[in-house]
Amino acid sequence: MAMFAGGMLVSVALLALVMALLARPFSQHLLNAGIQHWASEITEHVKLDAQGRPVGMDDQHIEPWLFRSLSEEATLRIVDGQGQVVFSSEPGVGNQALVPEGAAFDPSRKVFTFVRDGVAMHGATTKVEHASGDWWFQLGISDRIVLRMRSTFGMPALMKGVMGTCAAFLLLFFVTVQLTLRKALEPLREASAEARRITPRTLDQRLSADTHPREIQPLVQAFNQTLDRLQNGFRTQQEFLSSAAHELKTPLALIRAQVELGPDDERRRFLLEDVDRMARQVQQLLMLAEVSEPQNYRIESIDPRGTVQEVFDYMGRVAERHGVLLGLRMADDLRQWQADRGALFTLLKNLLENAIQHSPAGAVVVLAVQPGGLVVRDQGPGVPDEHLPRLFDRFWRGPDRREDGAGLGLSICSEIATAHRWRLTPRNTGHGLEMALEVSPVDGPIGVGQEVPRQMPPISVQSRSPGKAMLNALF
Known part of the structure; x- marks a missing residue:
């Protein structure tokens, strides 16, 4: 879990670094796309006369005060294919098409920048199609008002959005990972519980590999194979102990018989005590081997x-x-x-x-x-x-x-x-x-x-x- 948490924190840090590096080009891209989008939206409200010539904007959707009040920050033009202005939001002043400095009107230029009265502007050109002919709508917005709106509203909202998204993502990640890991590790916990129930006296028990997911079946099979080897080693040890004890009983009995046939003196008494002691130890080894096997009990x-x-x-x-x-x-x-x-x-x-x-x-x-x-x-x-x-x-x-x-x-x-x-x-x-x-x-x-x-x-x-x-x- 700590590794996942560390990975998530590193991912968030890398995401923040990428956002810092791409903030300016991404912001410029958003600005160009926004101006072009706004120009396209406004073209839907261009008012045409009976001959299909633009005569202004639909007052119900684009109120005239908007461009009069913001005439220094925003302007619009409607021009023909030669760049001649047929409508301007600044009558008597805006009689030229919006173009970059030193360039001619080019209908294929969708977004561009230009300078008007010493103020940097962002412009966009959008085509207005009509049966009588095609017209081009141009929208210009000053760079300073864009920067002001971005610093006042855009960036704080963007940072709050990014922080909120990251927080929600982290919370969702931790909850999801916790639930997922708990569910994924449940078979492993069950296998561990089965393994804990196996004792030296129940080495014949095995973990049921078929009931566990395919991913942990190799681990279960390896554990069962280990138990097989352990059980075989334990059985071999017990069989050797029992066989050795059985094999020693006969020679000890023969030795005792030979000693008893010898002269009755103190030396024979000591030898008989040693033989009896060895016979007792052999008997106890045999008994220990027998009581160590659970199948030998009849409860x-x-x-x-x-x-x-x-x-x-x-x-x-x-x-x-x-x-x-x-x-x-x-x-x-x-x-x-x-x-x-x-x-x-x-x-x-x-x-x-x-x-x-x-x-x-x-x-x-x-x-x-x-x-x-x-x-x-x-x-x-x-x-x-x-x-x-x-x-x-x-x-x-x-x-x-x-x-x-x-x-x-x-x-x-x-x-x-x-x-x-x-x-x-x-x-x-x-x-x-x-x-x-x-x-x-x-x-x-x-x-x-x-x-x-x-x-x-x-x-x-x-x-x-x-x-x-x-x-x-x-x-």
Whole structure:
């Protein structure tokens, strides 16, 4: 829009410059054309006698006082083919045809200039046709009255007209360009809106090229081709990750079998721990590849209580091995969630496993479930606030990193939550780390700034480890 405005201002400036350069010749042309036009108009009111000779002007249209009052500024003649005057607006004085100085009468000379009594005049000659013969009407107007009228009336009116025309033109131009550009760019805005709806999880979607104007179809097609290449690259990456993980599982199992056949000593124990750690990382890579593909999810209405209880029972044994107390409290008014049952199991398992591994022996890990989501709360050291945004980065581990972790567990949780359009929020409680999962309908928007409430309703408590009195006190 600014480029159009600048172009219009430059055009107006060039127009003003051209008008300044052509003002004098154009003004002279207008003057000559005007005098000739006036002469032609007056010839229609020439009065002829019965023999067809001019005897004067029609008083009803050309009043006699006009030329008497302006006799020094305007004059008229009617002459024959030889230049003999047969009528003059100045009887007794104007007895000669109007001709340029030193020239003879020439009927073909339409406009000319001459001097009368030292006053520059502009003259015009027009033919008057009649059956009895042809006559020539001559009109002369002084240059000084023309200049006076031009400076008094003509130029101000002309400048006002030019300025008004330019202002109207600019206004019309801006309004027209605004409406035209808005209409012309509407398909581009629609294409942009379609493109914004495409996310890394919807790379299979394409812009509909047929519904857009022919002018932007090449851009839409190029964008779709870019998405094709991006989708192919992403698919190749995921397939490689999945294939590599699958291929590594077998050699790791064989290595473990070979190690187990060796002598039972401290070296074998360390080797088995390394193999188990590698197998865990391979399994997590495979899981990450699977949860990153939207088509792997089967979203349906499920009762979360069964999955939550199953995860709690499974992780209870892990908590016992780490000497951690694991507590569960589940609201009585739970309703169905829209979720993939296996993905929900993996998400809860990873959250609880992460909390257990970062809690000291004798600490308590709480899983609290309510209709709007769930909270996993531990009593570990917590995470510095500046590191909270990086918790879900792949392969990232904090300064207090553990040797048995790959940095993929929370990344898997994040992928699952994103696929379900849930929100997973980490926060420090002052006594450990809390992971809050906000559950929302699959086809509904995720609320902004809403959090799972910290205060839970007073409901029953379960424990897989000794110390139920301690858990009751904590709840």
